[in-house]
Amino acid sequence: MDTLKELFKVGNGPSSSHTMGPQKAAAMFLERNKDAEKFVVELYGSLALTGKGHLTDWIIKKVLGEKRTEINFCPDIFLDFHPNGMKFFAYQDGVITAEWLVFSVGGGTLKELDEYSEEDIKYYKYTTMHEILEYTERKGISLLDYVLESEPLNILDYARMIIEVMFASVERGLTTEGVLPGALKLKRRAPSFYQKHLNKKDLISLVFASALAVSEENASGNVIVTAPTCGSSGVIPGVLYALSRIENIGKERLAKALLVGGLIGNLVKHNASISGAEVGCQGEVGTACAMAAAAAAYLKGGNNNQIEYAAEIALEHHLGMTCDPVMGYVQIPCIERNALSACRALDSCNFALLTDGEHYIDLDTCIISLKETGKDLNPNYRETSLGGLAKSKIVR
Ligand code: SF4
Known part of the structure; x- marks a missing residue:
């Protein structure tokens, strides 16, 4: 498994796989072909089908140069390796001088065909929760200890920085009124939720408001943290910001909780996928909810088994959840879904803490089920906007 710095990334929304990944790929291709007179970029599968709403073409042109870049959408081409394929071509004197096929596999991460990812095994010795729980029990250490001994030395500093960026995005979103970009013309709702929270002062209204705030910032293309993706970036800040305010939890503990939640996200990313297109x-x-549930369970004093159970419950009850963004925008159902899942993360945490951590389905089984279920999902429900809510008539 890779470092958590690859999971929690600071960047601009609205999509880690459709905006941040292509942005990074375009920058890498540009670096290698600075003098090209023209670029052509073919977008395949999900990138072609929802690229407009996710600003894929816009960001690639922005990086490579608006005037010298042509984007070809190829929605009928789904490459086996991953549905988010893209091919870059550089031209000089009308002749192709370089080409590069690359895949945006979720969370802003890029992979090439048949890439053997040595990084994946560099940081963590154990890559299933079963092995990790055995190891931590044998050594008498916490899940946080396992993360700290696996990661680079400065990971806590990194987590502190990530908390700052997350909370800045919450606070911007709580006070920014207006309409989100795009054809849906959705009104931002975080500020009105926050005003109601200020009267009620309860936890749940602040969880809703904070998660909405970040998701609305993401939909506006502003700076957020992938947690684990842009589309799901509201869940963890929704939980951590609300807990920090209502239960007066300091940033040091929040940074540690983030690392515990990160371990769960890393397990899903390594053993299944965090890509909606996949x-x-x-x-x-679903993964964001499991990460937030684990982080909350850590903050509330859960032991390793209870933390694992909190994550497992959260993930189990998202199995099968489809991706069908209306008109390809990361807005409906995404924004509301982040707020609801943040609350579900707290429910999962509270449920697990009422047990001794014993349970039937373990997290590893649930992660494998997620992968299998994802494979079985009709492509219409994997970030193509061809089915489900995306096909419904929006009556306003
Ligand atoms: S429905 Fe979920 S996976 Fe799909 S774009 Fe929205 S947040 Fe991402």
Whole structure:
């Protein structure tokens, strides 16, 4: 498994796989072909089908140069390796001088065909929760200890920085009124939720408001943290910001909780997928919910087994969740879904803490089920906007 710095990334929304990944790929291709007179970029599968709403073409042109870049959408081409394929071509004197096929596999991460990812095994010795629980029990250490001994030395500093960026995006979103970009013309709702929270002062209204705030910032293309993706970036900040305010939890503990939640996200990313185009929304918001549940369980004093159970419950009850963004925008159902899943993360945490951590289905089984379910999902429900809510008539 890779470092958590690859999971929690600071960047601009609205999509880690459709905006941040292509942005990074375009920058890498540009670096290698600075003098090209023209670029052509073919977008395949999900990138072609929802690229417009996710600003894929816009960001690639922005990086490579608006005037010298042509984007070809190829929605009928689904490459076996991953549905988010893209091919870059550089031209000089009308002749192709370089080409590069690359895949945006979720969370802003890029992979090439048949790439053997040595990085994946560099940081973590154990890559299933079963092995990790055995190891931590044998050594008498916590899940946080396992993360700290596996990661680079400065990971806590990194987590502190990530908490700052997350909370800045919450606070911007709580006070920014207006309409979200795009044809849906959705009104931002976080500020009105926050005003109601200020009267009620309860936890749940602040969880809703904070998660909405970040998701609305993401939909506006502003700076957020992938947690684990842009589309699911509201869940963890929704939980952590609300807990920090209502239960007066300091940033040091929040940074540690983030690392515990990160371990769960890393397990899903390594053993299944966090890409909506590959496995549907169960891999994005489902994973975010499991991460937030584990982080909350850590903050509330859960032991290793209870933390694992909290994550497992959260993930199990998102299995099969489809990705069908209306008109390809990361807005409906995404924004509301982040808020609801943030609350579900707290429910999962509270449920697990009422047990001794014993349970029937373990997290590893649930992660494998997610992967299998994702494979079985009709492609219409894997970030193509061809089915489900995306096909419904929006009556306003
Ligand atoms: S439905 Fe879920 S997976 Fe699909 S774009 Fe929205 S947040 Fe991402």
